[in-house]
Amino acid sequence: LQSTLVHAQKVKNIGNLTGGVAHDFNNILAVISGNLELLEERISEPLARGYVQTSFRAVKHGAELTHQLLAFARKQPLQPEVLDPSRLIRDSLSLLRTSVGESVDLEVVTDGGLWRTEVDKTQLEAAIMNLVINARDAMPNGGKLTIEVGNTRLDRDYSQLHYEVQPGQYVCIAITDSGCGMSAMTISQAMEPFFTTKDVGKGTGLGLSMAYGFVKQSGGHLKIYSEIARGTTVKLYLPRAKASQEAPPSPLTAPIATRF
Numbered sequence: 350l351q352s353t354l355v356h357a358q359k360v361k362n363i364g365n366l367t368g369g370v371a372h373d374f375n376n377i378l379a380v381i382s383g384n385l386e387l388l389e390e391r392i393s394e395p396l397a398r399g400y401v402q403t404s405f406r407a408v409k410h411g412a413e414l415t416h417q418l419l420a421f422a423r424k425q426p427l428q429p430e431v432l433d434p435s436r437l438i439r440d441s442l443s444l445l446r447t448s449v450g451e452s453v454d455l456e457v458v459t460d461g462g463l464w465r466t467e468v469d470k471t472q473l474e475a476a477i478m479n480l481v482i483n484a485r486d487a488m489p490n491g492g493k494l495t496i497e498v499g500n501t502r503l504d505r506d507y508s509q510l511h512y513e514v515q516p517g518q519y520v521c522i523a524i525t526d527s528g529c530g531m532s533a534m535t536i537s538q539a540m541e542p543f544f545t546t547k548d549v550g551k552g553t554g555l556g557l558s559m560a561y562g563f564v565k566q567s568g569g570h571l572k573i574y575s576e577i578a579r580g581t582t583v584k585l586y587l588p589r590a591k592a593s594q595e596a597p598p599s600p601l602t603a604p605i606a607t608r609f
């Protein structure tokens with residue numbers, strides 16, 4: 350509990366600070382972008398057009414970064430809703446597929462009779478996207494990415510191993526890559542806001558921190574299992590929706606695995 354509170358406080362402080370800066374920065378980028386557009390219309394020399402296009406790309410990257418910072422700083426309350434997790438993954442698949450690129454073999458494995466969970470849909474989609482992007486970045490030469498969705502009961506033994514975990518029923522979304530893996534040192538810092546091992550301009554260090562904050566706030570847990578040169582699994586444990594709000598479980602009886 351202590352570590353969760355410290356994390357939440359840290360995130361709040363940094364959020365307050367970055368929110369204002371990101372907002373102003375976004376306005377500046379909009380001015381640059383508008384002027385680049387005007388400039389592009391007026392020049393025909395190929396080399397000069399190339400410079401403009403490179404500037405455009407840099408502005409676009411800056412805009413993505415500020416977008417992430419704003420999302421991080423936003424203090425909107427979560428809006429939980431009852432969700433079918435396998436449906437959510439299915440609906441995001443084409444976007445996930447394009448995000449990982451051709452060199453990654455993407456497989457989705459869904460258990461039959463899945464429970465519903467009750468969390469903020471937009472935040473869950475963002476968390477999954479962040480984890481999938483991390484998996485892709487860990488496999489620059491391609492590899493295998495598996496998304497597994499299943500019902501999980503965390504028992505007291507597991508809770509004793511991971512002291513802050515509440516025993517109970519969860520929907521587990523596990524994202525596994527066959528990438529570079531993380532050292533014990535990286536694992537211990539990975540959920541800190543702004544911790545990144547990626548090159549400047551590549552990582553913000555906010556993906557895992559945001560995913561962790563969202564999952565904890567929703568009453569769930571996030572766990573990282575990783576081994577250098579073998580790969581990483583990040584598990585999101587999302588609380589099972591209360592029985593009264595639950596739709597009937599999805600009708601599938603046998604587990605299915607699909608390659609995309």
Ligand code: ADP
Binds near residue numbers: 530540
């Ligand atoms: P970012 O991806 O912008 O660096 P994150 O908070 O998402 O920020 O991740 C923090 C760090 O954790 C990454 O820089 C990387 O070192 C490590 N990491 C996260 N996911 C993975 C993964 N699937 N495989 C290897 N390392 C990872």
